[in-house]
């Protein structure tokens with residue numbers, strides 16, 4: 001049975017939802033699933049835009065067959081050769097051997113590396129800005145290297161205004177029947193999974209995202225649909241989405257808020273984190289969130305850090321080092337280029353307390369523009385009664401800094 005939705009006249013979403021995959025890229029949990037989007041234009045020439053993960057191939061093939069309704073496939077545009085989008089290409093080619101493949105030079109190199117067998121006379125190699133006529137539609141191409149692979153490009157159908165944006169503007173979360181951004185309450189139901197996808201997968205490439213946003217700006221008037229390879233199709237409210245991307249790509253927080261992340265074995269560091277959270281809330285600070293680093297997948301922590309302006313790192317000492325899960329979180333922040341945040345540190349230890357110094361050194365030496373607030377709290381095993389004042393001071397410092 002086909003599962004197809006119309007994007008606009010003659011253009012169909014023929015993608016597939018996946019609720020079975022536990023870990024996207026075998027690393028990021030996706031409890032709400034993911035969609036692999038593929039699109040089919042049925043016109044004077046029939047054009048397929050990207051394919052789907054191997055896992056989802058059978059459903060996509062049924063969808064293609066239904067839309068083509070006995071006609072042949074003329075072209076396949078591959079914007080991105082990552083296997084969750086290109087893996088099913090070989091099967092499509094076997095079913096529709098006359099189809100020509102439109103891609104860029106780097107993409108075809110990758111295709112060869114991944115073992116695709118594509119006849120030379122089937123390849124149409126495009127350069128940035130080329131216009132290719134496919135029947136009554138004209139396609140043009142913008143390259144967006146490292147968002148998030150080197151060959152990635154977007155294709156704009158100049159005839160109907162559909163931008164096939166590859167992984168840009170993509171999101172975790174299965175569509176489950178919905179297709180358009182205006183069919184959901186995006187800010188409530190989708191933005192967190194969108195942010196988690198973007199920040200963890202292409203967070204590192206903020207400057208590259210800025211470049212493609214700049215390149216695409218003059219074309220904005222012509223874009224009527226943004227069709228990413230994961231998540232919803234956008235047909236309204238582009239400003240909302242672009243604003244979010246501007247923040248993420250510039251490493252600017254979306255809101256004033258405090259993310260308290262603690263790493264604790266016996267609960268004493270945790271107690272300090274919770275006490276600080278309660279004091280902040282009592283002072284009227286909004287957007288306070290607390291996370292146990294041991295029990296929260298790091299992709300959620302990264303997403304929260306991109307969203308908020310302030311971070312509290314509370315860690316016990318472990319073999320003269322930072323507690324391993326906290327160290328991993330720091331390394332991940334560094335790898336994803338997190339920067340420009342205000343940070344407070346709480347340390348704990350029972351005989352040689354080192355975690356505070358080490359966290360501060362990491363923030364100063366390994367990351368960019370991370371401002372460490374002065375009032376570090378040091379706990380010798382368990383918070384002493386007299387330390388309440390220190391917590392009050394820290395809460396006040398954070399509040400003042402949020403106001404600045």
Ligand SMILES: Cc1cc2nc3c(=O)[nH]c(=O)nc-3n(C[C@H](O)[C@H](O)[C@H](O)COP(=O)(O)O)c2cc1C
Pocket residue numbers: 263264265266267268269270316317318319320321348349350351352353354380381382
């Ligand atoms: C394997 C292991 C290594 C530790 N290494 C250190 C250390 O190097 N320096 C130190 O002061 N405390 C060390 N500790 C003790 C804890 O950091 C300390 O008891 C701390 O108060 C625990 O905080 P928590 O209650 O939040 O887990 C270690 C504990 C364990 C189990």
